[in-house]
Amino acid sequence: MNTKFRRTRDASGLPARASGARDFVTVDDSGDFSYHRSEEELMAAFEYVGEATCIIDRSGSSYRLVLDSNRHMVLGPALGPVEFHWLRHAWLDAQKAHPDEHRLRRFYPATRGEVVTALFEILALERGTPPARGAWSLDIAGSASLPSNLEEIDRRLAQQKPLERIHVKDPFGHIYRPARYHKHWYLPAAAGSILYVEVPAPFTVH
Template identity: 45%
Template sequence: MEVGEKLVPEGSGGLPQAGQHRGYVAVDDAGEFTLYPTSAALLNDFEYVGQAICIVGRDGSGFRLLQDADRQLSLTTALGPVDFSWLRQAWLKAQRHNPGEYPLRRFYPAGRETLLACMFETLYLEHAMEPVQWNCVLDGQETHPVSLQDIDGRLTSKSLVERARVQDPFGHLYRPVRVPARGARGHNRHGKVTIFVEIPAAADAGRLSGQTTATAASAMTLAYSGLPTVTGMPAPGVAGS
């Protein structure tokens, strides 16, 4: 599905903030996840009730599509919390089957709130319709790409991919990794896509905005461990990986 609207509510002035309503995530009948900023945007993207097998709000509440006598779709009121176990399995399956559409791979979402934050934040970042500032450190030099596509375009060789470290606007740190496209719509000329695997980092690496380049680069020095990533494998670069 294509979302032709901004994923930041009007007047938000940037990234969604805590306490703001941040739309809905819908799972369609093909198992794909899409973030919608409003119910209107969601309803405009579906044609029939069964096309959306799950709709979840930022607080974890579930919704369904309804169709009236004129075949117009509407959204139910909140129906209670969604099945966390099912939602997590569906999310991980979508990432495995379509890495090009879900390139941000955070740590395994053990809890409900972690899963919701992971879904809403990564879908927003992967498909943001406006520039969003990232931090990218390569050989001690920090730059500020405005999208994942911008970052990927700078990683023109295997060596650059291996040396780059990336931080999203929410403070999560990643290492780029090239993987087989597996039928994803977006892929490079080698039949691979770049995913960004979350990695452990020094405790003081939480937010880099406002720091000097030297300090920011130092803060992004990585302290690797064997913590599982969202793929279930150790973070690349650790012993045994």
């Protein structure tokens, strides 16, 4: 796969797209998920038809890559709604397999619409794609700021210890408490990547 970065609320706040343009979420043949801002970006990310095991649009419809009559790889027709239970478990498996890449941990989705919406929002935010509206908010012991993206939040929290009095709100209004993820038990407490675990409202985050 050519890129590391690879729904349903129509007004999700993601960047406005050109008329007729669509964005997609894909699951590749390793089981990982990616976000693509357009069909052109999607096609450029894959080298052969079986590399994308599932492609999803914002309506929750699924697609596959196929070869046209000239044996050029193209996006095939819609195959119907993506299977909810498979998608939810595939996403949970990807989070477990790639904890350093998928660090926004939202509540367990109860419906296909919830998991599709969450995938489009989370993967775009992880990629650093700025939403059309809304902003990140970081509250450290009552002191609020507006970082530009998740990478900036990571930098600000890198030397923070402990993390208990910190809350983060994403541009879609979901509130998280940061927690350090340790790959190995012997690493120091401040080492490891930071996961952002969703917590119930209300927390006063500006």
